[in-house]
Amino acid sequence: MPAPSSPLRSLVRPLVRAVTYTRWLHLVIGAIVPLAGGLIHPGLSAPSIGDWLTVAALPVPLVAAVALLPSARRAEGLQARLMLFPGKHARVRAGADGGAAVGAPADTGISTAPSASWTDRGRTALWLVFRMEAGLAAWLLSIWLLQVGLVLSGVSVEEPVVGSLTPHAGPAALAPLPLLALLALVVAGGRLDTRIARRLLGPSVRERMTALEERTERLLERNRIARELHDSLGHALTLAVVQAGAARAAKDPGFTDRALAAIEETGRAALEDLERVLLLLRETGRRPAGASPGLDEAARLLDAARSSGAPVAAEITGPVEDLPGPVSREAYRMLQEALTNALRHAGPVPVDVRVTADRSRLRLLVANPVPGDRPPAVPGSGSGLRGIRERAALLGGEAEAGVRDGEWRVAVVLPLR
Known part of the structure; x- marks a missing residue:
């Protein structure tokens, strides 16, 4: 019977797994769309909290419209299988008939079939919106925690990520805490992304049947x-x-x-x-x-x-x-x-x-x-x-x-x- 792992080992193990960081990358990639739109309006020069809320809300109709394409669900499923799960199934290839991907284990719980119903399209739309909003939030938190760590280390920050949340100097001994919080955010964000992907990109009732x-x-x-x-x-x-x-x-x-x-x-x-x-x-x-x-x-x-x-x-x-x-x-x-x-x-x-x-x-x-x-x-x-x-x-x-x-x-x- 294997010996139980220590609490310290349980905390460190996710940090040495490559899938932890591919999950994080998969999550923050979702911020590309709102950031690109924010460069146009309202602009990202010293943005306030209200500006960031506008940046997050404006692309929602466009993203929901993309989810109407049947191939959108397939593309998201393939990407989720590739980046959210470890193992050889990362080498996903499509079947010769254009059907579901092969080479991935059944326990991923992620479908790679195109949308076949309006329910599939609705779930894909929810997934795309979640990925965009969660990715933007994860990106903002990551940048802010890095800035807090730099300020606590004595480095000045000229342009804070959110104007009203400017980091303030403090004891240098607290500098590692933002970095530890960032690592915890990376692990928790990747796990949340994987769990939501299984819920929204999982096989439909028709596919299960x-x-x-x-x-x-x-x-x-x-x-x-x-x-x-x-x-x-x-x-x-x-x-x-x-x-x-x-x-x-x-x-x-x-x-x-x-x-x-x-x-x-x-x-x-x-x-x-x-x-x-x-x-x-x-x-x-x-x-x-x-x-x-x-x-x-x-x-x-x-x-x-x-x-x-x-x-x-x-x-x-x-x-x-x-x-x-x-x-x-x-x-x-x-x-x-x-x-x-x-x-x-x-x-x-x-x-x-x-x-x-x-x-x-x-x-x-x-x-x-x-x-x-x-x-x-x-x-x-x-x-x-x-x-x-x-x-x-x-x-x-x-x-x-x-x-x-x-x-x-x-x-x-x-x-x-």
Whole structure:
């Protein structure tokens, strides 16, 4: 457990961080606009407090009008990310499509998207006005504190920053106090600037909803890829383990050759599925070499299950080849997982497969007896049945699994419309 820092270290630490001074620079840059306007009117020759109030108020309509430009919010967001936060994200670059900047961590809380609503424009206007007024105040206080320090040190000041607030001489021992106050102002002003920036330049409700939708889509895509890997590789490995065990138990050279051939074929199919999924993960922009298999290729699954020594009786009726693409692909994966589940937990027992398609729905039933003396089960993650239910739910269908009349049954109903 790290030792607590001393109060002195806590006070000194902000003064040795570069971001403290970039924040201060970001704050006082806002004074450029009112100072430039003040040179024109009312002038900055021995200005009074009233003159400074005029200097602060005159540019407000112009600054508010600039905030109406959608790009103003983006420019302020990029500048705030660059100067108010430490780290590598200072190297902000725009996306190729002109969208939000990339390369910055999400915890900055600063949006770089252009204004998309009047609420965004209003928040940008408040931010620009705050930055201008706070920057002018910070600049005036900084100059005044420096002048006070010089006067206390014995240096005369010919033109005070505010005529009615002329620094007066005092004990020289007090000279460091204005400098310490200036350092405290630098730290506090930068922190206030950062906090207000998060409030006024933070993501809008629409941007938060968009980000949430994108994150949800990414999670769903990852979940779908995980199911693809589980179903494809789990099926291949289960068949390989069952076939290898059966070949060793049979001690028949002919059966061993057939088992090895089936393992090779199943492995090749699994490698094709793995390559397709890896292409999606790499996001190379290339299209996969082959499309995901559909239910019209169910014969491959049935033959692979039979080659493991399990008697598989299959009955497929209806226009399976004309099923909608998503239904056909998901049904193939469900059948694959149901067969894998039977082989994994019951061994090479008789399996009954029934696939029925009509104009409105697809029915899938996989049943196998539950032996009293079960063979050793192949270890699995236990997520296969959950994946079947999730696939069915995404297509608006239903899936059930359980023991009925001494059989383990997996029943799926998928609508076709």
